[in-house]
Amino acid sequence: MKLSGLWVALLTPFEPDGAVDHGALRALVEDLVPRGVDGLVPLGSTGEFTELDADERAAVLRTVVQAAAGRVPVLAGVSDLSTRATCRNAVEAARAGADAVLVLPPLYWKLPDDGVFAHFTAVADATALPVVAYDFPALTGQPLSPALLGRLAAEEPRVIGVKLTVRDLDVVRKALAATRASRPDFSIVTGFEDLIPAAVWAGADGGISGLANVVPDELVAMVAALRAGRPDVAASIREVLRHFDAYDLTVPAIPGLKAVAAAVGRIPRATARLGSGASEATVVAAAARWVTRHQALVEPERVLAGQSARTP
Structure with a gap:
């Protein structure tokens, strides 16, 4: 391998x-x-x-x-x-x-x-x-x-x-x-x-x-x-780096990254075991704002799927 x-x-x-x-x-x-x-x-x-x-x-x-x-x-x-x-x-x-x-x-x-x-x-x-x-x-x-x-x-x-x-x-x-x-x-x-x-x-x-x-x-x-x-x-690198702020939503970064993945429909919900000190609802809201900033960067049907799949 x-x-x-x-x-x-x-x-x-x-x-x-x-x-x-x-x-x-x-x-x-x-x-x-x-x-x-x-x-x-x-x-x-x-x-x-x-x-x-x-x-x-x-x-x-x-x-x-x-x-x-x-x-x-x-x-x-x-x-x-x-x-x-x-x-x-x-x-x-x-x-x-x-x-x-x-x-x-x-x-x-x-x-x-x-x-x-x-x-x-x-x-x-x-x-x-x-x-x-x-x-x-x-x-x-x-x-x-x-x-x-x-x-x-x-x-x-x-x-x-x-x-x-x-x-x-x-x-x-x-x-x-x-x-x-x-x-x-x-x-x-x-x-x-x-x-x-x-x-x-x-x-x-x-x-x-x-x-x-x-x-x-x-x-x-x-x-x-x-x-x-x-x-x-160079353009491809810039495209990736525009997303890198997904790691800034929480400390540690994983709950925020998971919430972003849920917000764009990659996974059904943001639930994490690793704590960040913020409630899941707060992290989900931060991820939603991230998606708004990056709207052109995700597939619209995925965003809608993610929104419908998330639990309150």
Whole structure:
């Protein structure tokens, strides 16, 4: 499996009572796959994986794999507090039919590079699935150093790449320099859409996008234009960046992003387990104002579908 292009960090839709809405999750996958996304990433940060128990995680993954039906690969988030729990999740991901696993460093203790290396190799030992390392230092407090990434690339062929959810392009540059000499096939993707263009121009392979739950067509088009070096790429980048303020509606960003996805009809409702300090009604109202500002950017029939599907 090659991690490249535009992958979607899937939202996890919920019923009004907070249970996982598997019908809505299947519909989201069915909506996204024909639009040309290169892969699906359930149970990541955008999917509120920290708010799901083990049974719910397994059920979410089964739904996504079944809905994808082999049309695109599924990269399953398996991160947890400990290496042992992460390995257990990786085994479940393999049973569910995932194509690879996405792995943060352990989420409580801060380990030296040797300890983090051992964490990734333990996950690789637990399952035959390829491993993608996940660097999100703003949340983990544990950046994956260039030296660590270089060691993974050189010594651990089962680790096939890294997702860099970082704000600094220099981190991408250093990761490329550390890995590509020994592993030209080592994939590097970014987790922030506004960094995808510069990262791809620097030599990275694409991005894993939460915003693609809302505007997949624009993101697929942007990444295709970047990879092809087309002259219309600047306009495509501007089109994507006009949507980036969807992340500003709440802190953390996921409840607001979910409300925007509901407002444009990608999912039935804005219900989130991850709290932002604002009521769901307040977040839904903010998302409605976002849609008003971006009216030309969404399909009118989707907006109407979203409005009719939302619960009060």
